[in-house]
Amino acid sequence: MNANELIDGAEAYFRERYEKIVDFPFVTRPTIWICDHEAPASRRCRFCERGPSEAVTFRLKAHAGPELLGSKTIRTKNECDECNRRFGTGIESHLGNRLAFVRSVTQVKGKNGAPSYENPSRSMKITHPRGKQTFTLTDKSLFDKALASKGEAFSFDLPADAMSMMHVPSEAFKALIKIACSVCPLGELPECRPAIHWIMTGSRPYISNHLVVRTFTSGPGDAFTSKVILLRRKQPGQEPYMWCILQVLNHSFQFFVPFCPSDTAIMKAGTVSIPAWPYRPDNIPLQLPHDTFDYWKEDWSSTQEEQISIKAGFHVQKAWVVNGPNTSEELREDGSR
Known part of the structure; x- marks a missing residue:
């Protein structure tokens, strides 16, 4: 099945079985506010379920999607300061560490702009001086390729050990689920309650596979709009009740909300095969065959701290060889990915 056939098949599948209930850009005007209460006295946190009468405060700026993914203006009034701090230093930090390379190379602008990145062997560094992305790679084969290009554009596969930062995949997965639960419409919140309980306590039946469907579309990042989408199943079936899609520039992360009461019959059936159309x-722009569209499935269920390796290919628009302070030569890249 080629990319066009895959895209057409996925579009038909979701059009037939699902309806869109949330479609929020990460950056928009005016700010999108998610609020469950009508009066301050009735305000409660979606996660710990406490309110002002139980000595919790709501003073901090709470984002429904973490700023580390570029979410700026989807704000929630349903997250207390204690939970906000807990998520920021806990599950969201694991998500940020897993996606450290992706966030840097795709120039995802977090609280302090696009993050820098350096791989464990220090043979590759990504920085963003004055908003322009610069790769520094110490690899002889790249120097030869750059020189041979004589100023013309060229492509290469990453010759260095690009790694994530240390993280626990299951904690990063909880951060994804937390985003879905934060943007979920109030009327659908009962479907998210078991997942919220799992995020907060971990006390839910064990699920053997934390499925995340990843996609990547090549092209310059400014051609993409980052957003969060929630899809709801139209009628009873063997598919998950609710899918969430995070489009983060070129990348997307697709996952279903686990433990929804409407999925009870599916889960009781034993081993379930989840149709994972991307x-x-x-x-999302796509002009095949010039652009490429790839997808793959990942399991984020491990409870052990780990690093993952990343493979990447690049198209260089401009490159030059310079003398660096600690190496005899460097290759700097400034172009599209």
């Missing part, structure tokens, strides 16, 4: 938001 959902493609309407705003």
Whole structure:
């Protein structure tokens, strides 16, 4: 099945079985506010379920999606300061560490702009001086390729050991689920309650596979709009009740909300095969065969701290060889990915 057939098949699948109930850009005007209460006295945190009468405060700026993914203006009034701090130093830090290379190379602008990155062997460094991305790679084969290009554009596969930062995959997965639960409409919140309980306590039946469907579309990052989408199953079936899609520039992360009461019959059936068609938001540009679209499935269920290796290919628009302070030569890249 080629990319066009895959995209057409996925579009037909989701159009037939699902309806969109949330479609929020990460950066928009005016700010999108998610609020469950009508009066301050009735305000409660979606996660710990406490309110002002139980000595919790709501003073901090709470984002429904973490800023580390570029989410700026989807704000929630349903997250207390204690939970906000807990998520920021806990599950969201694991998500940020897993996606450290992706966030840097795709120039995802967090609280302090796009993050820098350096691999464990220090043979590759990514920085963003004055908003322009610069790769520094110490690899002789790249120097030869750059010189041979004589100023013309060229492509290469990453010759260095690109690694994530240390993280626990299951904690990073909880951070994804937390985003879905934060943007979920109030009327659908009962479907998210078991997942919220699992995020807060871990006390849910064990699920053997934390499925995340990843997609990547090549092209410059400014051609993409980051957003969060929630899809709801139209009628009873063997598919998950609720899918969430995070489009983070070129990348997307697709996962279903676990433990929804509407999925009880599915889970009781024993081993379940989840149709994992990659959902493609309407705003994603694609002009095959010039652009590429890839997807793969990942399991984020491990409870052990780990690093993952990343493979990547790049198209260089401009490159030059310079003398660096600690090496005889460097290759600097400034171009599209």
